[in-house]
Amino acid sequence: MIKLFIRYINLMVLTIFALLVLSFILPFLFPGDLLTNISGITPETAEQRKVLEQAFMLNENIFAQFQMYIENLLSGNWGVSSSSQISLFEEISSAFPATLELVFYALLVATFVGIPVGFLAGLRHHNLADFSVVTFSIVGYSFPVFWLALVFITLFCLQLEWLPISGRIDLLFEIEHVTGFIFIDIFLSGLEESKAAFKDAVRHAILPTLSISIVTTALFVRFTRRSIMDVMEKGYIVAAKSRGFTQWQIFRKHSFKNALVPILPILALQISTLFTNAMIVETIFSWPGIGNWLIQAIYQQDYPAIRAGMLVVALFVLTLTITIEFITRAIDTTKDETARAAV
């Protein structure tokens, strides 16, 4: 166990270090003035240039620069965006929660729709309902996320005019940024129209959530279905049946937990896929998250922003993946990864 822990910590530290080195090198590879690439500020006078160079230790050797970079990173001093001149830390901490929020909704949908439907289909497998669920799930799984988002827009926004296309909430509502989660922020804002704002935010969240959750839901359905089918063939289920338990009793006491335990880690790993999908969908629905923000940074050749955004996203996905994997391995050391991956 301890050996495993050390191995994972080691893996994490090494990968993070590699990431840090890579992000440190990036501004040297970007075109243009190195100082602007690092700081986001175009110095107007020689004096200002000197001050900035000192602040980033550009005249020292590369190791001192790297040390300075790490120190700055840890102290939240990430430089400023070269296009807006706002602190990158501030910008990212306002954009990142929006993405997490979207991922959270999608995860909720996938869990509370995908898993029950998977159970239903698996328990009554090989009848019409099962076949249709399987068909729908394979179709859902095959949709490219961005295409689905565009289809939803044409259908629900432009044809039926039911739902809004862009953003998290109608801009009319002035919601102060506190936690970055719109519903919590609406609650905290104490706005007179908070009920209307809440409804509006729900309307805005539906399509982006659906677009990214359909793929994940389909995956959840397939995993759950397969797992429950395996479990139902086990000896102890047959034994329970022969003892005269009802279908529902068996499900509640035996198969539910046993089917869920092996797949939960795989489902958890889907968060990183969800995260990347969310970043794609954000740009389509103008959701003010990190993906949208990064795309804008690329358009505006905002190198400091690209660097910081890339680092944050990579670190998040990395930490999440390694942590989940570690927990999985720690709980259940009998199987290796290949055994879990069967869909």
Add this chain to the structure above:
Amino acid sequence: MKIPSHFNVQAPFFLLQVNHSAMKFIGLLKHACFATQTNSKLCVLLLSITALLSLSACSDVEQSSKRAITYCSESNPAFFNPQLDTSSTTADASAHQLYDRLLEFNPINGRIEPGLASSWLVSDDGLTYTFQLRRKVAFHHTKYFKPTRTFNADDVVFSINRWRVASHPYHKVNGGSYPYFESLGLQQTIKDVKRINGYRIEITLYKSDSSFLANLATDFAVILSGEYAAQLLNEGKPSRIDFFPIGTGPFKFSHFKQNHYIRYIRHADYFLPTEGTQHLIFDITPKSSLRMAKLITGECDAVAFPSQSDLGVITERDDLTLLEKPGLNIGFWAFNTSKAPLDDPNVRRALVLAVDKTTLLDAVYLGQATRAKGLVPSASWAYQGDAKELGYNPVKARELLDEAGIPYNFSLDVWAMPVQRAYNPNAMKMAQLIKSYLNEVGVTLNIVSYDWNIFRENLRLGIHDSVLIGWNADNGDPDNFYRPLLTCDAIPSGTNRAMWCNKQYDSLIQSALLIDDFEQRKQIYKKANALLFEQMPLMPIAHAYQYQAIRNNVKGMEINPFGGIRFDNVERVP
């Protein structure tokens, strides 16, 4: 209902034959469920999801949103001060929302009317202008500035001297570049701006300038608060003046989030009686297809620069209105004449000869523009109907190129601007058309594009070979085309995209300003046109109509041919 053809999605109608009513759809599902006798739990689930979707379609937003107008603009303003930037994005976001000018254009007949100056006098020699200022005009009262006095002569002196006097403490703030005034050489025209008393100002000029009053009425000649500037200087944060603006205009600045939105609140003490929306929101949406989509869903009440291909959709839909007016603008292809071999007029003429302008007009403007022969459109009094024009002649073009010693496979960059403007609704498409034409005469064209702010910054540095761009006039005076577009002074200020400097041309344009008689001025501009035809620093392409797409329930919106959009009297009616 029609879907604009350029939405890059093929509508998925083959998936679901959707009825316009949600209930019908649910009914259909119900029916299907019972008919197939499938697992009922599954059906209930599907049904409830659909029902939830349709329930949420009913909205409460309408009630509260009546007080707000959402305008979908296309880019971030560089500053909230049009003195510093000629881009219409900056002008739209600031000029008529936050500020007022000494004088204003009447949007209908283009005549100059009183603004913050209630009256004015011009001396007989045309060198001294005296303005009587309006009293009791309140500046914005915001979280970051509480004015202690109303508008007076000090504010005018501050606002003009900021761009005029190089030693002014605010001159260097935020870049220190005032492209509009620099391109017109106004710093050299004005001798002094003097405060006579609290409400009277006197401006003296070195030489008479028949377009001077018109220049004071343009979007760029805004009046800032001198008191606010002094306060910021005391606090040591002068650069905030252009990002947290204070003016006298109908709206107060509230909040700006880059790439997302700008919020304004109505200025309750505005000196003119206006009736309009309480809240104004600029929803920054760079993609024109998305702006159009948001107009359809009602997320925008008005959109900037509807694309030409959407105009049909707008006129067909009964919930949208399309306003149109002939525009004071020109779209052109400018050659960087400071670079070889484009410094040779014959090479430039050859490139113009190689391209068929008619195709560009048909394919890019879709008939929504008139062909440009010279710089000024027919809407201006200085328009010359019989101006000479180079026709399409690829054979002649190749001959000229051979004479100039340009080899086959010579390669040239063209910069296509990344935003839509009436004068060039699709620069990328135009660049591709030009590319195919130039291929035929053995010239390879590389198409380049950047983000709009970077694009213009790089253009100013003059690192382009040629560029597809244009110009929106700020007033009806022809000097507003000839001077900023091609005079020597306009090179450092970045409006002379051809980097073309010709002494003869400059003196012609200068002499036109000394004359008040329209016919005589027209003769001088004729000579200038002949010179341009010979030198061809740019290829005039089109003068476009101006369009504004709004939802039907928006009242009070008008196209302003002389500059930025205005919302002072706009409101949403039920």
